[in-house]
Amino acid sequence: MSVIEISALNLQKRLQNKVTLLLLDVREQHEFEYAHIEGSQHIPLGQIPQRIAEIESGHGCVVICHHGIRSQQAATFLVNSGFTNIYNLSGGIDAWSVDCDNTVLRY
Numbered sequence: 001m002s003v004i005e006i007s008a009l010n011l012q013k014r015l016q017n018k019v020t021l022l023l024l025d026v027r028e029q030h031e032f033e034y035a036h037i038e039g040s041q042h043i044p045l046g047q048i049p050q051r052i053a054e055i056e057s058g059h060g061c062v063v064i065c066h067h068g069i070r071s072q073q074a075a076t077f078l079v080n081s082g083f084t085n086i087y088n089l090s091g092g093i094d095a096w097s098v099d100c101d102n103t104v105l106r107y
Contacts, residue, residue, distance in 0.1 A: 003075040006087040008095040022061040035105040060085035
């Protein structure tokens with residue numbers, strides 16, 4: 001298994017079509033408070049190993065960070081831990097703000 005890249009526009013389309021996905025935001029608390037996709041679960045990257053049991057593995061999981069680097073690390077960790085259908089949001093929350101929802105603040 002490997003991490004699947006997903007664009008912000010593709011994610012938006014899936015959410016609009018009511019596809020059940022866990023949105024896992026791995027940024028730090030202050031970043032999450034400043035800007036996030038509504039309905040996201042927040043677990044900072046450094047806490048993923050200790051809090052892995054909190055991550056629902058029944059559906060696809062889209063991992064989100066600022067630009068897609070930390071989320072790629074978290075997504076790879078999840079895949080290596082046996083999770084399937086793990087997506088990395090290409091361009092992160094910044095791409096979401098630019099391409100999908102300009103009410104999400106950029107930083």
